[in-house]
Amino acid sequence: MAQLDVMDKIVSLAKRRGFVFKSSEIYGGLNGCWDYGPLGVELLRNIKEEWWKAMTYRDNIEGLDASILMHPRVWEASGHVENFTDPMVDCKQCKSRFRLDILGEMIQEKKKKKILESLQLDGDFDKLLEDGEKSSLLLAEINCPQCGNKGTFTAARNFNLMFKTFVGPVEDGGSVVYLRPETAQGIFVNFLNVQSSARQKLPFGIAQIGKAFRNEINTKNFLFRTREFEQMEMQFFVKPVNDVEWYEYWKGERLAWYKSLGMNESKLQFHDHPKNKLAHYAKDATDIEYQFPFGWGEIEGIHNRTNFDLSRHEEFSGKSLKYFDEEAKEKYIPFIIETSAGASRSYMAFLIDAYHEEEVNGEQRTVLRFNPKLAPIKAAILPLVNKDGMPEFARNIETDLRKNFKVFFDDKGAVGRRYRRQDEAGTPFSITVDTQTLADGTVTVRERDSMEQVRVASTQLKNYLVEKIQL
Numbered sequence: 091m092a093q094l095d096v097m098d099k100i101v102s103l104a105k106r107r108g109f110v111f112k113s114s115e116i117y118g119g120l121n122g123c124w125d126y127g128p129l130g131v132e133l134l135r136n137i138k139e140e141w142w143k144a145m146t147y148r149d150n151i152e153g154l155d156a157s158i159l160m161h162p163r164v165w166e167a168s169g170h171v172e173n174f175t176d177p178m179v180d181c182k183q184c185k186s187r188f189r190l191d192i193l194g195e196m197i198q199e200k201k202k203k204k205i206l207e208s209l210q211l212d213g214d215f216d217k218l219l220e221d222g223e224k225s226s227l228l229l230a231e232i233n234c235p236q237c238g239n240k241g242t243f244t245a246a247r248n249f250n251l252m253f254k255t256f257v258g259p260v261e262d263g264g265s266v267v268y269l270r271p272e273t274a275q276g277i278f279v280n281f282l283n284v285q286s287s288a289r290q291k292l293p294f295g296i297a298q299i300g301k302a303f304r305n306e307i308n309t310k311n312f313l314f315r316t317r318e319f320e321q322m323e324m325q326f327f328v329k330p331v332n333d334v335e336w337y338e339y340w341k342g343e344r345l346a347w348y349k350s351l352g353m354n355e356s357k358l359q360f361h362d363h364p365k366n367k368l369a370h371y372a373k374d375a376t377d378i379e380y381q382f383p384f385g386w387g388e389i390e391g392i393h394n395r396t397n398f399d400l401s402r403h404e405e406f407s408g409k410s411l412k413y414f415d416e417e418a419k420e421k422y423i424p425f426i427i428e429t430s431a432g433a434s435r436s437y438m439a440f441l442i443d444a445y446h447e448e449e450v451n452g453e454q455r456t457v458l459r460f461n462p463k464l465a466p467i468k469a470a471i472l473p474l475v476n477k478d479g480m481p482e483f484a485r486n487i488e489t490d491l492r493k494n495f496k497v498f499f500d501d502k503g504a505v506g507r508r509y510r511r512q513d514e515a516g517t518p519f520s521i522t523v524d525t526q527t528l529a530d531g532t533v534t535v536r537e538r539d540s541m542e543q544v545r546v547a548s549t550q551l552k553n554y555l556v557e558k559i560q561l
């Protein structure tokens with residue numbers, strides 16, 4: 091099966107089974123925005139919940155939920171107003187807009203070589219394309235990938251990715267605010283509030299889950315690059331001399347988290363950023379990458395942000411953000427180790443990773459092998475037939491389990507087909523009420539991946555599931 095076919099199948103399953111829909115679909119959709127359906131919202135919540143538990147059920151990390159709109163000076167201090175830009179070009183003919191680096195990726199290597207030769211230029215095509223002087227020379231030789239015309243591109247311009255809006259009724263410069271492009275700044279500006287209210291000492295962290303918005307020029311690959319998405323970020327404040335140690339610690343912890351939730355180890359890797367390509371604030375940076383059907387892509391960034399953020403906020407706000415280290419009897423601005431994961435992007439990775447097609451007794455089955463903790467529905471309750479008291483018995487089990495788990499009752503059609511529907515939704519356990527149930531109170535529990543069935547006393551079901559799911 092070609093890798094990109096898999097992607098199509100997953101997108102179609104996501105829609106058919108209610109994981110992900112296009113935003114405003116009946117109006118033709120809104121580019122870069124997606125809605126999470128009944129199964130999807132459960133999966134997303136479970137991912138966030140597992141992250142929240144892993145990150146904040148510790149004595150040295152506190153939670154926070156900061157507002158999306160912040161004082162506009164925040165984004166000046168952070169560098170976003172000035173630097174959060176992508177160079178882009180427009181095709182004057184067909185009006186398509188391209189991010190310059192992505193335009194570069196769209197051109198075949200052979201073609202690049204030819205253009206460089208014809209212009210008698212040496213060097214790396216992609217780098218030259220972003221080099222002010224050479225850029226327009228190269229652009230004049232490129233055919234627009236959309237309409238095919240040559241020499242129709244505007245010069246490259248910087249495009250700020252922040253969404254702008256206004257507070258209050260007057261839409262003027264004085265009322266501009268931005269939809270946050272990352273959750274991190276809400277944490278930085280609250281550093282001392284959290285530290286003093288929670289009486290924390292360094293090293294400690296602040297964790298937050300929330301929406302972020304980026305006016306991405308090219309949205310593509312389903313949930314990978316969207317304009318509205320969710321981040322799960324944690325900023326860990328450390329004494330400057332301990333930065334390297336904590337950076338390594340968080341690298342290990344974060345990779346282990348994906349593995350602990352069943353993500354295929356061979357599809358995960360670190361991509362360390364070379365020192366000469368680090369962002370202006372970073373001393374060290376790595377991406378945790380997942381091997382998507384379209385190639386390796388970042389799902390989380392881990393950065394040593396030094397004291398850049400707090401120093402800048404100190405400078406721009408005029409308020410001291412220094413920490414008083416009682417043991418060392420000194421004041422300093424802490425270094426920050428950041429772990430910044432995309433909830434929506436890792437959602438996509440978990441979904442793709444779980445997707446399997448297999449043949450069972452000559453029949454094809456599609457199964458989402460989610461770790462039970464992430465599975466949208468934990469158990470399906472299926473009366474074998476719709477008579478002899480089986481539906482009533484099954485309904486009682488449903489009522490009982492519903493107090494603790496998201497469960498699903500299904501009494502329609504052949505049981506084999508009902509199992510397949512649950513496989514496709516990633517439900518780890520299917521509980522069937524049959525003739526024997528009526529005699530001895532036991533039910534069969536079928537496990538999704540092995541398809542093995544065991545008999546369990548219906549009174550023990552809750553304990554059985556708790557143990558298996560390890561809630």
Ligand code: ATP
Binds near residue numbers: 388
């Ligand atoms: P990229 O280079 O892919 O645009 P980035 O390096 O700008 O990503 P960060 O700013 O480090 O990303 O953001 C941290 C995480 O937030 C990313 O690892 C990713 O999971 C998520 N993320 C960032 N931008 C988007 C987006 N447009 N859509 C979905 N998730 C995103």
